[in-house]
Amino acid sequence: xxxxxxxxxxxxxxxxxxxxxxxxxxxxxxxxxxxxxxxxxxxxxxxxxxxxxxxxxxxxxxxxxxxxxxxxxxxxxxxxxxxxxxxxxxxxxxxxxxxxxxxxxxxxxxxxxxxxxxxxxxxxxxxxxxxxxxxxxxxxxxxxxxxxxxxxxxxxxxxxxxxxxxxxxxxxxxxxxxxxxxxxxxxxxxxxxxxxxxxxxxxxxxxxxxxxxxxxxxxxxxxxxxxxxxxxxxxxxxxxxxxxxxxxxxxxxxxxxxxxxxxxxxxxxxxxxxxxxxxxxxxxxxxxxxxxxxxxxxxxxxxxxxxxxxxxxxxxxxxxxxxxxxxx
Numbered sequence: 001x002x003x004x005x006x007x008x009x010x011x012x013x014x015x016x017x018x019x020x021x022x023x024x025x026x027x028x029x030x031x032x033x034x035x036x037x038x039x040x041x042x043x044x045x046x047x048x049x050x051x052x053x054x055x056x057x058x059x060x061x062x063x064x065x066x067x068x069x070x071x072x073x074x075x076x077x078x079x080x081x082x083x084x085x086x087x088x089x090x091x092x093x094x095x096x097x098x099x100x101x102x103x104x105x106x107x108x109x110x111x112x113x114x115x116x117x118x119x120x121x122x123x124x125x126x127x128x129x130x131x132x133x134x135x136x137x138x139x140x141x142x143x144x145x146x147x148x149x150x151x152x153x154x155x156x157x158x159x160x161x162x163x164x165x166x167x168x169x170x171x172x173x174x175x176x177x178x179x180x181x182x183x184x185x186x187x188x189x190x191x192x193x194x195x196x197x198x199x200x201x202x203x204x205x206x207x208x209x210x211x212x213x214x215x216x217x218x219x220x221x222x223x224x225x226x227x228x229x230x231x232x233x234x235x236x237x238x239x240x241x242x243x244x245x246x247x248x249x250x251x252x253x254x255x256x257x258x259x260x261x262x263x264x265x266x267x268x269x270x271x272x273x274x275x276x277x278x279x280x281x282x283x284x285x286x287x288x289x290x291x292x293x294x295x296x297x298x299x300x301x302x303x304x305x306x307x308x309x310x311x312x313x314x315x316x317x318x319x320x321x322x323x324x325x326x327x328x
Contacts, residue, residue, distance in 0.1 A: 003095035004306050006059040009049030012310040017303060020058050023092075023099040025073040030102050032085060034067040036118040036300075037093040039313050039322040040151070041216075041239060042266065046091075047310065053091030053266070062093025063266070065100075066108060066117035067326075076102045084108040088121035088277070090266050094306065096327055103274040106281055109288035112295060119295035119321035120288070123151040126265060127159050127214065128284050129276055130236040134261055135212035139164030144199050144210035144228055146217045148184060149175035149319045152238065154296040156214055157182045159284075162292040168202055168210065170195050178319045182296070199228045209233065219243035222260075226252045237262045296320030 005018040025031045043061045045051035053059060066086040069079050079085060085105040092098050108117040131137040137160070145156045148169025160167035161183035168186045169179050176187040186202055188195045199210050208230035215221055215235060219242030225235045226249070235258065253260065265273065287293040298318040301309040303326045313322055 001096040002303065003058065003060045003092075004062070004303065006047065006061065009047065012047070012307040012314075014047065015307045015310060017306070018058075020060075020095070022097055025071060025076075025099050027073040027075040028102055029073045029099045030076055030079055030085075030105060031070045031072075031097055031099050032065065032067040032087070032105075033070045033097055034065045034093060034095060034326045035328070036067075036115045036326055037062045037065045037095075037324045038118045038122065038151075039309055039324070040064070040122055041241060041313075043094075044310060044313060056092060060092045060095050062089070062091060062095065062098075064088045064118055064121040065093040065098060066114055066120075068114075070097060072102070078102045079105055084114050084117075086117045086121050088125055088265065088273075094303070094324065101270060101274065104270075104277050106277060106285060109285055111289050111291065115323070115325065116295050116297055118323060119151070119297050122265075123155040123321065124159070124284055124293070125276060125280050126152050126238060127156040128280055129265070130214050130238050130263065131156060131159060131212055132163070132283075133276070133279070134263060135214070135234045135236050137163065137165050137212045141211040142166045142168065142199070142203055142209075142230075144195065144213045144225075145169045145184075146190075146195075146213075146215045146221060147171070147241070148179040148187060150216060151296070151321045152214070152216055153179070154182055154320045155293075157184050158293050162287050166202065168195070168199055172316075175319055196224050196228045203230070212236065214238065216240075217242040219246055222246040223248045223252075226256070226258065226260075229256060229258045231256050231258070233258050235260045238264070298322055300325055 069083045148171040170190040179187045213235040216239035218240030298320040
């Protein structure tokens with residue numbers, strides 16, 4: 001099969017498509033013919049040698065996929081050959097085929113085209129886990145979402161609106177309208193406006209701030225997030241695009257009784273990943289059928305053009321997901 005194999009680390013030019021052996025399913029695994037995969041910021045870090053994926057014979061990036069079941073292990077019962085499925089995985093999705101545990105698979109919603117479904121797993125599970133599972137966001141509350149035009153950001157906006165919460169996002173000026181179209185109540189230009197002041201203005205009647213902050217940026221945002229969060233609120237740190245080092249006045253957390261929580265999906269044990277996936281199947285996927293959620297696709301590239309796709313992502317021009325079409 002064809003796969004993007006990392007034989008060295010560096011810029012987009014190190015991404016090369018190679019022939020590698022097909023995966024073989026374990027007793028509870030399924031081999032999926034990958035129709036499409038998608039780019040994530042973690043892929044860029046992995047390409048540079050800064051965020052290694054799970055052990056595998058060949059280091060193949062890629063954290064999500066959509067495709068059709070090709071073969072199943074002897075103990076698989078949940079899916080059958082030919083089923084259209086999608087999944088978030090630790091790595092290996094930049095390939096024509098991949099082996100995945102059966103309980104990590106999700107059925108592709110009937111309302112979503114198979115080739116677009118790969119824009120769902122990583123960003124919607126990340127946003128759902130951060131906002132709802134760990135953040136405790138419910139209807140009537142307020143979320144602050146940084147990088148609102150990113151894949152996670154566009155998913156977070158829709159999830160907030162679907163559960164009846166208000167959402168403030170930070171975004172570059174050129175992407176503001178797109179975030180508002182997706183349902184953001186307020187889009188703050190991070191280059192010229194103060195998101196702390198904006199959040200307090202939105203929540204002025206309550207005089208508190210955001211109940212949940214979803215931050216993919218880090219850096220100097222961390223200290224300002226404490227100023228923006230409500231009493232008893234939660235700051236969920238899911239990325240550090242702006243830097244992993246921050247000077248923070250921790251004392252400000254104390255009177256607010258707020259929590260700062262760091263989280264990633266890739267490093268979690270298999271059973272935790274399965275539990276999150278199955279909860280999302282029950283609570284998130286039905287919203288794609290009723291139209292309250294939808295994948296946001298910015299652009300598509302062929303698998304052979306993976307280097308161009310990575311270079312494009314590094315420009316930060318995208319709104320939503322960048323997809324790689326692997327096979328029909």
